[in-house]
Amino acid sequence: QVQVVESGGGLVQPGGSLRLSCATSGPRLRRYTTGWFRQASGKEREFVAAISWSGDSTYYADSVKGRFTISRDNAKNTVYLQMNTVKPEDTAVYYCAADPSLVQGSRVESEYDYWGQGTQVTVSA
Numbered sequence: 001q002v003q004v005v006e007s008g009g010g011l012v013q014p015g016g017s018l019r020l021s022c023a024t025s026g027p028r029l030r031r032y033t034t035g036w037f038r039q040a041s042g043k044e045r046e047f048v049a050a051i052s053w054s055g056d057s058t059y060y061a062d063s064v065k066g067r068f069t070i071s072r073d074n075a076k077n078t079v080y081l082q083m084n085t086v087k088p089e090d091t092a093v094y095y096c097a098a099d100p101s102l103v104q105g106s107r108v109e110s111e112y113d114y115w116g117q118g119t120q121v122t123v124s125a
Contacts, residue, residue, distance in 0.1 A: 002026035002114045006096045009119030012086055020081040020119060022096030032098035033105055034079040035112060036070065038121075040092040048094070050105030051079060059105045064090075086123045093118040 008020040024032050035050035049070040050059040058070050069082040079098075083090065097112035106112070 002032075002098065002100075004096050004098050004114050004116040006094065006116040006119040009094060009121045011122045011124065012083075013125055014086065014088060014123055016086055016123075018083045018086060018121060020083065020094055020096075020121070022079040022081070022098075022116065024077050024079075024098050024114070026100075026114075031074060032100050032114070033102035034070075034072065034096060034098045035105060035107070036079075036081050037095045037097060037109060038090075038092035039095070039118075040089075043092075045095065045109065047107040047109075049081060050107065052104045053100075053102070057104050059107060061107075083121070086121075088123045091121060091123045093120050 003025045005023045012018045031053035033053045036048040039045040051070045055072045067085045072079045095118045096116040098114045099112045
């Protein structure tokens with residue numbers, strides 16, 4: 001059974017920073033390509049960032065490129081999303097998704113088999 005658990009959400013002021021964490025647990029000797037997606041109220045879920053299981057390749061949505069950084073610590077089975085210079089439009093529920101069959105990251109939701117419950121990020125003064 002694969003579990004995906006996000007943490008680190010909260011309230012942050014515009015221009016501030018926040019770091020989200022995504023911990024995965026499951027069968028040993030498996031590494032999970034991981035992606036972050038977000039869904040704002042009344043909108044469809046959208047891709048934010050992804051990282052290959054090796055950490056060698058990263059992918060970003062244009063809206064967050066240069067502000068967000070995705071990274072991973074495979075020793076801890078954890079992927080991070082460092083969010084800098086946040087804007088009110090970054091307000092959303094952030095979801096972590098993982099899949100052991102992907103080698104490279106993917107921007108496509110349907111390619112990820114395992115999802116967390118989401119963590120709320122609110123950017124407001």
